[in-house]
Amino acid sequence: MKCQGEKRGHSLPGQRGSMKPGGVPAGEGPLRDATSVVVPVSAPGTSRKGCPWIPSNFWEEAKRLLALAGPLTLIQLLVFMIHIVSSIFCGHLGKVELAAVTLAIAVINVLGISVGYGLTAACDTLISQTYGGKNMKRVGTILQRGILIVLLCCFPCWAVFINTEQILLLVRQDPEVSRLTQVYVMVFVPALPVAFLYQLETRYLQNQRIIWPEVLSGIVGNIINAIANYIFLYMMDLGVTGSALANTIAQYAQAIFLFLYIVGKKLHVETWGGWSSECLQEWDTFTSLAVPSMLMLCIEWWTYEIGSFLVGLLSVLELSAQSIVYEVSTVAYMVPFGLSTAVSVQVGNALGAGNIEEAKRSSVVSLLCTGVFCVVMGVVLAASKDVLGYIFTSDTEIIELVAWVMPVYIAFHLFEAACCTAGGVLRGSGRQKFGAILNAIGYYVVGLPVAILLLFVARIGIIGLWLGMLICAFIPCSCSIAYIARMDWRKASEEAQQRAGVSQQTAEDLNTAPIPSKQAPLPGEAGAQNGVVLLGFTKLEGPRLQEAAPARTPAAEALSVKQLVLRRGLAVAAAIAVLMLGVAVRVTTAPH
Structure with missing residues (x-):
């Protein structure tokens, strides 16, 4: 790893090729026909001493990181607490009920939530890089693409969910525990797409460094989960079914709350340009990162x-x-x-x-x-x-x-x-x-x-x-x-x-710009150049180099309408076929 304390030339993004007031092109090579006094300086954020592993601005960077990581940790804790609260409430029902709920939550997490969480992690690459590249409307397109893909992924998960009891009996679990586990999982089935969409919502916001709305939605979900568990288990005596209903309602509550918060606070305005056919393009890019x-x-x-x-x-x-x-x-x-x-x-x-x-x-x-x-x-x-x-x-x-x-x-x-x-x-x-x-x-x-x-x-x-x-x-x-x-x-x-659909002018492009004409040197201001300060005479005459501006470019070649219909149609058909296979297995192997 390159040491952060190296002394190197430093230029800020977007400064390459721009002109200083005295006529010095920032980030360019040494000026010809100019008399200058060279004084070494250190680039911002680097150390002049040795080659330490710790960056000189470690504390500033750590504060920025922890300010982001703290709420993100709290979000994960709130997600975890929904399942813990369900287990605590069911622990008072009996050993069999507690075992069934614990096993059901494990099945849902391992064969459902983890799949959706992993797939939506593609947004950690795509949305974060696109937002960093300031291609704002493309962020919304990536979100639309993610919505379609994760909803299709619900079908294979459902195919497994409806066969939970058979799978548990196959690995020699207790029959009554297996039956109650199946009851819990079946009640949770409608909540799976909402859980996936909630994960997408959180990825959409956190990769734009918007964190606290997710914390609020997690608090709302936990409060509703606790209240619903109390009502269904102690007032209505619904047992395991009541616990599953409470979990399902909590999943809907936090997803709807976060959606309304985004719309109400207009957090989507900058990045959402409305539904577009572009969301059907570049699925291979998304899945190559999602899988x-x-x-x-x-x-x-x-x-x-x-x-x-x-x-x-x-x-x-x-x-x-x-x-x-x-x-x-x-x-x-x-x-x-x-x-x-x-x-x-x-x-x-x-x-x-x-x-x-x-x-x-x-x-x-x-x-x-x-x-x-x-x-x-x-x-x-x-x-x-x-x-x-x-x-x-x-x-x-x-x-x-x-x-x-x-x-x-x-x-x-x-x-x-x-x-x-x-x-x-x-x-x-x-x-x-x-x-x-x-x-x-x-x-x-x-x-x-x-x-x-x-x-x-x-x-x-x-x-x-x-x-x-x-x-x-x-x-x-x-x-x-x-x-x-x-x-x-x-x-x-x-x-x-490239993923963000943004390209920068290269140094070679900049070097093809007109070279300033040779004129009599005039006094100019001091300018920073490649880690040194230039004092004395600089050029003032000649054509000004233009600052490199981000250019929007398509990230991949677009598919034709015929190709889109064929490929996306096959994806939908495959997802439905997997679910139908799961239904067939359920019907032919379910215990009577």
Whole structure:
């Protein structure tokens, strides 16, 4: 990684080729036929001393990052709380009901919410870079494109949802728990597209650095969820069905509230130009980012669930301890996840604007902030490991097992958090494919097989799972950081501006401009040029070079109407066919 303290020439975006008052072209090479005194100066944001890893303006950048990451962390916590509140209310109904609701939420998250969340993460690249490139109306077009694609993705998810009971029975879950789980999931089916659209709404706003409306909508959703749970469970005695209804209503409430807030406050005016046929174009660009983004998230998420299932095959004691460690890990993951989202916004905005130095600086600062947080969190968990289990249970065996696992989890969390933040840099720069490949290798090729060997061959219990998870996180973490350190940021910026539909005049274009005619040198003002101050004589006569202005260019060749009808029609047909297949499986295999 290039050190932030290097002394280098520095010019602000949009200054290349513009003229200083004294006639000095900013950012151009040395002036001929001009007498100048050269005095070195440092570019803004750099240090004159050595080559430190920490940028000289670290604190300013950290404040900007944390101001964005704080509310984003709160948003994720509010989303998580809806499911926690549902579990708390159902815990008073009975063990079977609690198990069913917990299992249903896991199914919805793993086979539904995670898919939508991963697909909408393409907006972390596309909207952030397009907004940074100031191609405002294209932001609305990308949002429209995302709406159509995620709604189509509901059909395959529904095909799985309607067969939840059969899947659970296939893996030998309790029949009554499986039946109640199916009831909960079926009630939630209408809420899935709304949940996807809410995720799109939040991505649309946060990539424009608009954060607090999402926090307000999350608070509204949690309040309505709690009230609805109380009414349906304690006043109407609807049981698991009531809990699912409360969750569904909460999903609709927060999505509708956020939509009304956007319209009421006119947050969409700058970027929304109305529905356009352009939203049917460039689906390949969206999906080429959306699918790897989904895999980056889902591979890790699914590994957690697979691990819990494997531990459940050992004993109830091991599973209980795993459940506690899993809850702790979910809470500890919130801050790195917020930092990851924040840095993806900052890197995407910077690359879209052509500000390479800011993108690099944001990536360095985000990783440093993550490291500091992990150290603090590790100290807290290490100090409280012997009493941490008491928050969840009074069983001393479970508490001791949690304390035994916690040191391994602390080491795992360090790499997991760094990998999460590095993933934000990869999303912001459009490098999701690399992240998805790393996660697949780290988790499924190496880490998970090691965990299985330690669990069932070495038989060292739950700690074997977390040793395997430690390997899972270490591989993508180290490789991601090394990749970011060697990334071609200039190429990433060019790709970002192409996605944004923006092109800048190149230096070669500028060099073809007329060369000022040779005139008698006149006294001029001092001007900054390539990291030096020019004092003395400069040119005043001759044609003025024009400032490079962003040019709007189409990001890809447009499809014809015939091609659009064929391709989009096939996409819709495929989605419906998958749902019909799921219905057929349901009808032929459902228990009578």
